[in-house]
Amino acid sequence: MSFITLNITCSEEKRELLIAELSLFPFDAFEETETGLLISCEEADWEEEPVFAVLARYEVECRVERVEKVNWNEEWEKNYDPVIVEDQCIVRATFHEPRPDFPYEIIITPKMSFGTGHHATTYQVLKHQLQLDHKGKKVLDVGCGTGALAIMAHKRGATDITAVDIDEWCIENSEENFSLNGCDHVKLSLGGIETVQENDPFDIILANINKNVLLDQIGAYSERLKNKGTLVLSGFYTEDIADLMAEAGKFGLVHQEQTERNRWAMLALKKE
Known part of the structure; x- marks a missing residue:
């Protein structure tokens, strides 16, 4: 062939x-x-x-x-290099040598799913997770891709993690990566935010998707977020921040932090 x-x-x-x-x-x-x-x-x-x-x-x-x-x-071996986030986390493939010198090591079989850490959006969310308290928290990863963000939540101490994606390939890839990283307890399912129950809210919601989807779903995220909970958004450009903040304000979400990398942005919001 x-x-x-x-x-x-x-x-x-x-x-x-x-x-x-x-x-x-x-x-x-x-x-x-x-x-x-x-x-x-x-x-x-x-x-x-x-x-x-x-x-x-x-x-x-x-x-x-x-x-x-x-x-x-x-x-992959020829073209896929490990990603190092703030000298604290390394995202590597199975064919790379283990790096126990890093506090956090995420092993990813990249395949076709988005979220290897190379893209500026994934990098920024992982970086923010390094400073976000996950210990004992309930976390939702929307549009999980490779599952890298859910894996980081696990490694940072989250005890109740849900991951969803509308792409069957991403679900298969995430399942494989969760197993590689000892995250077999993560609740993984095919679907979008509408498949996640509203009556059992989360401490942290991570959504690295794109501007239009985020604008459309930000109200649904807020409904599933605990009071004082944190919503982390990425997948959009710095010039999109104003639109996202305007929409977030309608649902009691206030600005906590924002970062920028190669014109791509990340927003951390708190539900008040």
Whole structure:
């Protein structure tokens, strides 16, 4: 069986947008690299003209290769580097050497799910979790992707953790990663925020999704958050903060902290 692989060179800002658009095509493997993206599909499914049209709009470089077989574990080893967050946490793959010198070590099999720590949004949420009290807390991870944020909550002492995602692939990937990190007690389910009960609120809710989804769901997050609880949002640009704060104010959510990395932002809000 022959495969087509695309090695795309692009900025971190364009990477998430390209993943969103190219996931509409029959690519069966996506991986974030230091220089951009590595993606693949069976040659029979290759749609050259429309894919190149997408790449042209983003003005990115792309190297296309035809190969008989792709060993994706080998490709990850060549292109996937560990992520270090504030010298306190390392996010690594199974093929990297263990790093017990870090207080927090998160092991991720990246596959096609979002949330390896390379993206500025995931990095910022993980960084904020390092200073957020999780001990004995009840935590919800909405749009869990690889499960990295739920894993960090576990490692920071949360005792009741729920993770949801609307993508079956993400659920499968999160389940695998929870097992790798000794988080078998996490309650994992397929679905969105609407599948989470409102009558049993959370101390902390983590939502690294995108601006439009956050604006649409912020009221639902507030309904499921305890008084004085913390809502951590990411997946949007710094220029989107004003819109999100305006919507958050309608539901008793007040500004605690915000950070920025490569134009991507994180907001921490408290329910008053």
